[in-house]
Amino acid sequence: MIAFQDVHKYYGEYHALRGITATIRAGEFFSLLGPSGCGKTTLLRTIAGFEGISSGAVMIDGRNMAGVPANQRPTNMVFQSYAIFPHLSVGENVGFGLRKARLPKAELAAKVAEALDMVGLDGYGDRAAHALSGGQRQRVALARALILKPKVLLLDEPLSALDKKMREQMQVELIRLQRQVGITFILVTHDQEEALVMSDRIAVMFEGEIAQLADPETLYRRPNSRKVANFIGTMNFLPAKILSETGGKIEIEAQGFGQLTLEAEQAPGAASGDGAAVGFRPETLTILFEGQTATDRESMATIEEVVYYGDMTYYDVRLDGTEKPIRISMRNVFGRPVLEIGERTRVTWSSGALVMFR
């Protein structure tokens, strides 16, 4: 559907995109995730045609987009500021893209009504656009872009201006809308949770490069670098070293865990130069309470910090034989006590939950 072939972009001396090569499939909900300044918005704008590229190629449907201006590309964009035309009514905003088609009045009205209905704003056509709330503006922007039935809908941080509740509601609605219309959605976001919730696949970007491109679960469970692991959720690290690597198995020695055998897929990344380590998510380790038995393996640990969140408790514990504490998150269960600082406890874990960083 969309293919980036070694795309580079320079702003003067500044190297904004550093060799982006990726393919976005037709009909998928794709996210570009990264901190501000990582080039994700620039990359999105190269698809829309608002930014030229310095070298490489951007292909849409097998067609090289070089020299094709934004108003002739099969893409439409929802802007961060929504860019609702303030001097037009809601209906005129939504129907704006169809102006060129010169449809009969009744047909245009029907299409506008249909688009407004799709985003849950039926009957808003005659309202002044400037009188809308943030969430409603967002919907108008969506309707305005989707009415043209583009091949690709580009969303530039569309939810960042909304409050938390509204944002969560719009996330669900966007997913529903995307399934309904079947158009490829490309979302730019700096919010890892948003990307995980909404996307079929995510490209994590740092400093003009794609660090990892995968589905949300792979990204969360098997990040290929410490940077990706830290950007998405929380990841604990303990120093480790590789003893041997043979036939899809990796033999390691990790602090706090001892000698282990991992599958090759548990070490997806290349060497970083920061020294090898094993990483694991806070919820993959479980504290064993009185009478519980280990599901897989077991280590002894000391509680160093307790953070109580109501539904969850975060424990910072130090495994025996390690120097720095790791974080474990535990769901609170009725009748089970919250442990206290200084208590000794047993921790169970499974080697399958570990990720090896070389």
Add this chain to the structure above:
Amino acid sequence: MKGGWFKVYAIGYLLFLYAPIILLPMFAFNDATVIAFPLSGFSTRWFSAMLEEPTLRIAVKNSLFIAVTSSVLATTLGIFAARASTRYRFPMKTGLMGLIMLPLVLPEIIVAVSLLVVLLGLGINLSLWTVILGHVLICTPFCIAILSSAFQSLDQSLEEAAYDLGESAASTFRLIILPLVMPGIISSLLISFTISLDEFIIAFFLAGTEPTLPVYIFSQFRFPAAVPVIMALGTVLVCLSILLLTIAEYFRRRGIAKSGGKDTGGFL
């Protein structure tokens, strides 16, 4: 008394500002040739005399022509410059914009004299168009200042959105940018119209034999008998100014209400 002196100051200030203007209609409707109290009775004869003055008619016509043409030209140039300065980056931008804005602080007499020298040197005959030239020169910086703020407050993604929805650069400008900066354009037209209409020095130097309104008024003050007519003319001009200002303010407020912006002050 707290604030007492401020009150006195404020009232004194307003009196100084507006009392002379109130005197205009008083003497315009006064049935006497001499501008002095006591008033000697109501009369509209100075207005009739004004309407029958052929030179005055020509002067008004000339001034309106100059003011309308200058304001349209200056605003058009202002749109280009304001657009360029707010949207594009180009080498030596700050220096160039500074040079364009310079006539704002340049003494008008210098502009007038140097223009006169150049025009005469080029062998161009002085006419209303040479006055327009001078007026466009001094009005354009004002237009740019007003229009820059109008263009600055325009969200760039509005343009991109229209372009993204299939419009060309030209139709985007017509459908989105122009309507949204219209209040700025109207203010710019108005300000440059006003500047041009009562501009004296450049008109005096560059008009050749054609009279403009300020030049005519100045010349008439030599004849005591003509002074009441000038008072009548002044009265008409004051009324027209107030009317014009009211219309402009109406459009400005409507524009703001239409685009849902915040009212950040205006003329009234």
